[in-house]
Amino acid sequence: MIPELGQFSLILAFCLCVILATLPLLGASRNNLLWMSLARPLSAGIFVFLAISIGILAYSFAVNDFSVQFVANHSNLLLPTRYKLTAVWGGHEGSFLLWTFMLSGWMLAVSVYSMSMPIDFVARVLSVLGILCCTYILYMLATSNPFDRVVPLAPADGVELNSFLQDFAFILHPPALYMGYVGFSVVFAFAVAALLSGRLDAAWARWCRPWANAAWAILTMGIALGSWWAYYELGWGGWWGWDPVENPPLITWLLGTALIHSLAVTEKRGVFKSWNVMLAILAFGGSLLGTFIARSGLLTSVHAFATDPARGIFILAIFALAIGGSLLLFALRAPLLKSEFGFGLLSREIFLLGNNMILVVASASVLLGTLFPIVYQALTGGLISIGPPYFNVIFVPLMALLVLLLGVGPICRWKKTSTGYLVAQLSRVALASVVLGVLLPLVILLEFSFAATIATSLAVWISLTMMKDLANKTANKPTRLQGLKSLSLGYYGMQTAHLGVAVMLIGASMSSAFDSEKSVLLSSGQSIDLGEYVFVFDGTTRIEGPNYIGDEASIQVLKNGEFERILNPQSRIYITSGSPSTEMAIDAGFLRDLFITLGEAKEGGAWSMTIYIKPFMRWVWLGSIFMALGGIIATRDKRYRRLRRRQEELLAEDLRANLQPAL
Amino acid sequence: MSRLKLFVPVIGFFALALLLWRGLYLNTRELPSVLIDKPLPQFEIETVLGSQLVTNQDLPDKIFLLNVWGSYCLPCLVEHPTLMRLSEAGEIPVVGVNYRDRQKLAIDWLDVNGNPFSFSLLDEDGRLGIDLGVYGAPETFLIDRNGVIRYRHVSVLDENIWREIFEPAIAELRAEQVGL
Numbered sequence: 117m118i119p120e121l122g123q124f125s126l127i128l129a130f131c132l133c134v135i136l137a138t139l140p141l142l143g144a145s146r147n148n149l150l151w152m153s154l155a156r157p158l159s160a161g162i163f164v165f166l167a168i169s170i171g172i173l174a175y176s177f178a179v180n181d182f183s184v185q186f187v188a189n190h191s192n193l194l195l196p197t198r199y200k201l202t203a204v205w206g207g208h209e210g211s212f213l214l215w216t217f218m219l220s221g222w223m224l225a226v227s228v229y230s231m232s233m234p235i236d237f238v239a240r241v242l243s244v245l246g247i248l249c250c251t252y253i254l255y256m257l258a259t260s261n262p263f264d265r266v267v268p269l270a271p272a273d274g275v276e277l278n279s280f281l282q283d284f285a286f287i288l289h290p291p292a293l294y295m296g297y298v299g300f301s302v303v304f305a306f307a308v309a310a311l312l313s314g315r316l317d318a319a320w321a322r323w324c325r326p327w328a329n330a331a332w333a334i335l336t337m338g339i340a341l342g343s344w345w346a347y348y349e350l351g352w353g354g355w356w357g358w359d360p361v362e363n364p365p366l367i368t369w370l371l372g373t374a375l376i377h378s379l380a381v382t383e384k385r386g387v388f389k390s391w392n393v394m395l396a397i398l399a400f401g402g403s404l405l406g407t408f409i410a411r412s413g414l415l416t417s418v419h420a421f422a423t424d425p426a427r428g429i430f431i432l433a434i435f436a437l438a439i440g441g442s443l444l445l446f447a448l449r450a451p452l453l454k455s456e457f458g459f460g461l462l463s464r465e466i467f468l469l470g471n472n473m474i475l476v477v478a479s480a481s482v483l484l485g486t487l488f489p490i491v492y493q494a495l496t497g498g499l500i501s502i503g504p505p506y507f508n509v510i511f512v513p514l515m516a517l518l519v520l521l522l523g524v525g526p527i528c529r530w531k532k533t534s535t536g537y538l539v540a541q542l543s544r545v546a547l548a549s550v551v552l553g554v555l556l557p558l559v560i561l562l563e564f565s566f567a568a569t570i571a572t573s574l575a576v577w578i579s580l581t582m583m584k585d586l587a588n589k590t591a592n593k594p595t596r597l598q599g600l601k602s603l604s605l606g607y608y609g610m611q612t613a614h615l616g617v618a619v620m621l622i623g624a625s626m627s628s629a630f631d632s633e634k635s636v637l638l639s640s641g642q643s644i645d646l647g648e649y650v651f652v653f654d655g656t657t658r659i660e661g662p663n664y665i666g667d668e669a670s671i672q673v674l675k676n677g678e679f680e681r682i683l684n685p686q687s688r689i690y691i692t693s694g695s696p697s698t699e700m701a702i703d704a705g706f707l708r709d710l711f712i713t714l715g716e717a718k719e720g721g722a723w724s725m726t727i728y729i730k731p732f733m734r735w736v737w738l739g740s741i742f743m744a745l746g747g748i749i750a751t752r753d754k755r756y757r758r759l760r761r762r763q764e765e766l767l768a769e770d771l772r773a774n775l776q777p778a779l
Numbered sequence: 780m781s782r783l784k785l786f787v788p789v790i791g792f793f794a795l796a797l798l799l800w801r802g803l804y805l806n807t808r809e810l811p812s813v814l815i816d817k818p819l820p821q822f823e824i825e826t827v828l829g830s831q832l833v834t835n836q837d838l839p840d841k842i843f844l845l846n847v848w849g850s851y852c853l854p855c856l857v858e859h860p861t862l863m864r865l866s867e868a869g870e871i872p873v874v875g876v877n878y879r880d881r882q883k884l885a886i887d888w889l890d891v892n893g894n895p896f897s898f899s900l901l902d903e904d905g906r907l908g909i910d911l912g913v914y915g916a917p918e919t920f921l922i923d924r925n926g927v928i929r930y931r932h933v934s935v936l937d938e939n940i941w942r943e944i945f946e947p948a949i950a951e952l953r954a955e956q957v958g959l
Contacts, residue, residue, distance in 0.1 A: 394788070401792075408799065412803060428803045429800075429803065432796065432799055435796065435799075440789065440792050443789045446785065446788070447782075450785055451785070487798065490801075491798060494798060494801050635904070696851060696879065696880075715903065716881060724904050
């Protein structure tokens with residue numbers, strides 16, 4: 117009975133969505149204030165019913181209701197409660213419900229934080245989101261209902277949740293990733309609303325920016341969590357694998373990065389208007405493409421959900437409707453959105469244009485690499501696979517170029533900058549970056565690597581140009597502190613995120629240039645040297661978890677002969693499914709990670725194990741945290757709030773003016 | 780003219796959508812392997828049941844199947860009767876790769892279910908699996924008499940797959956090698 121309530125609630129949400137998808141949109145075009153004002157309460161209603169729905173699914177997991185097919189397939193009696201609850205997104209149906217619930221959350225947020233915008237615009241935005249929500253719920257009800265029952269006989273126990281998913285990071289990664297992904301549908305809705313209303317100006321960019329920043333920041337965290345999870349759970353010592361399902365979030369992220377930069381240009385200078393709309397559509401397209409690839413079984417991947425062609429067709433239809441439709445709308449309406457201002461050949465606009473070009477090319481090449489196997493198979497019937505080498509060859513140089521521009525852009529002035537000014541500002545900084553880039557890796561790691569030198573130079577370049585810019589911007593104030601106080605949160609957000617790029621650059625390049633690994637077979641009491649560390653194997657003990665059994669090794673780590681700590685990697689067998697799993701032991705440090713995976717027991721009590729040392733590994737995620745933080749700081753900028761007050765007055769006038777014809 | 784340019788993204792998008800739609804009906808489970816038409820990687824490895832090491836020299840010198848399996852792998856039980864029939868009828872030798880498993884569990888599994896393999900390479904740490912580009916059990920490789928990988932099948936090898944894919948492929952290989 118309870119699960120049926122969940123389904124009923126889903127159907128009610130669908131009904132509200134149908135109204136939201138139509139009436140406010142019609143109201144906006146006919147200037148009917150009543151219909152437009154329905155958008156906000158309807159969004160709240162949809163949120164409530166989807167919350168009930170997902171709550172009931174979680175409840176079904178909590179009480180082990182194995183008569184629900186989805187619960188029986190993803191949970192069992194032995195599963196710890198926290199994983200029972202997160203098993204809600206452990207499979208296709210439930211994760212799609214989470215996805216839709218996230219969308220309704222964003223809709224609610226838009227309806228609450230949109231008081232500064234004209235009602236017709238809000239109505240259009242929410243209506244477009246309503247259309248999306250409507251198709252998602254329809255998709256669930258038609259092909260992937262999480263509340264389907266097992267009839268007539270419910271199993272006494274369910275099957276094992278994939279052991280990879282029984283992990284802390286899995287509690288966070290999918291919700292964060294989905295929230296970021298879905299956040300781009302808000303930006304998309306803004307773009308479509310702009311096309312529909314023909315209103316695309318600096319004010320539009322200002323309304324749009326906090327949403328784009330927020331979605332981008334959350335997506336950054338979602339991707340970073342995923343890579344962290346892969347790093348410590350999958351046990352192959354890597355953090356990014358260019359997997360077909362990993363790539364679309366990256367495409368979305370790259371396009372989203374381009375978008376937040378081009379929105380800045382539009383807000384400040386009124387140019388790149390229709391380009392924003394294009395980017396918003398494409399970034400959202402990337403997120404739908406990701407959904408399609410993960411859920412249709414189009415490409416084989418570690419992330420693949422169950423494969424059923426009907427599901428693929430349905431998502432493809434949503435994809436074609438949303439993206440094809442909006443691109444068509446763009447083609448018809450974009451000529452109305454002309455930019456009026458020009459800019460010089462050497463100006464901040466140009467550098468941001470360069471940023472956009474590089475990011476778009478990068479995302480296009482990732483897309484190409486992801487889909488090329490299908491193109492090839494469709495054209496020739498042959499089979500190929502595209503591996504990391506392709507992606508690294510294309511992606512790494514593009515990012516290096518981007519970082520080079522990143523240093524100049526903020527120093528450069530809007531509209532027009534003289535070459536002499538740039539040279540004066542940057543020549544010493546450039547020299548210092550190269551010198552430090554060569555010296556730092558040598559001093560810290562006592563090794564030379566070309567890649568590390570380039571990466572360090574670029575990271576120093578980012579940091580020094582940033583300091584130079586800060587120095588310039590605070591120079592005119594009586595004290596530096598006053599100068600720092602006078603800078604906007606938007607500026608600080610930008611610099612924080614840029615610093616994140618530098619930090620991540622160091623992490624990514626050092627951990628791949630200087631990592632060392634060794635696979636060994638050790639008996640109790642034996643030891644192995646790697647770098648400046650000695651690892652002593654002290655044997656294993658049997659362990660018993662709630663739903664697994666296994667062995668835990670005890671390994672002493674000695675650095676330069678002195679005891680540092682003990683690491684305990686595990687090898688587990690999950691009882692219900694019998695599937696083996698290894699739990700890495702990681703000693704995470706600011707300058708290096710030690711990482712041990714326990715393999716198999718051999719005859720005579722020897723164990724195979726692999727030991728990795730990865731310098732600066734943490735910096736990859738530290739950098740992501742800085743980037744995300746930068747995005748969030750920028751959304752808190754005062755000018756969005758100031759604007760709100762001014763707009764409220766305008767809104768009041770607007771309402772009075774609007775009410776007249778209605779009366 | 781410039782207005783027409785605006786329709787380029789629309790057309791590009793629908794080309795992409797068409798491709799994705801076509802892709803849904805392509806059999807991407809038939810995974811490519813970079814090793815197709817390449818010799819099997821060199822190995823020197825223990826077997827599940829024996830104690831001495833085997834190398835490439837110990838492989839059959841005729842066309843054979845290399846089947847990746849594990850005691851934890853439920854789909855392997857599904858294809859198991861087919862493999863049993865093939866090896867018992869002497870239709871084709873089957874060599875196993877016991878992938879990321881434990882020797883004791885593997886021995887028990889063969890005891891309980893029957894052993895279709897001439898021998899099974901013991902790949903506990905998945906090293907050979909990595910060299911072969913294995914995604915997971917079950918997978919089956921078709922190897923010609925020169926030890927060259929000619930075909931890779933991912934997922935269950937049942938009677939249908941055997942009839943529709945493997946039999947023609949083997950007939951082709953035989954014809955080719957008679958021709959030489």
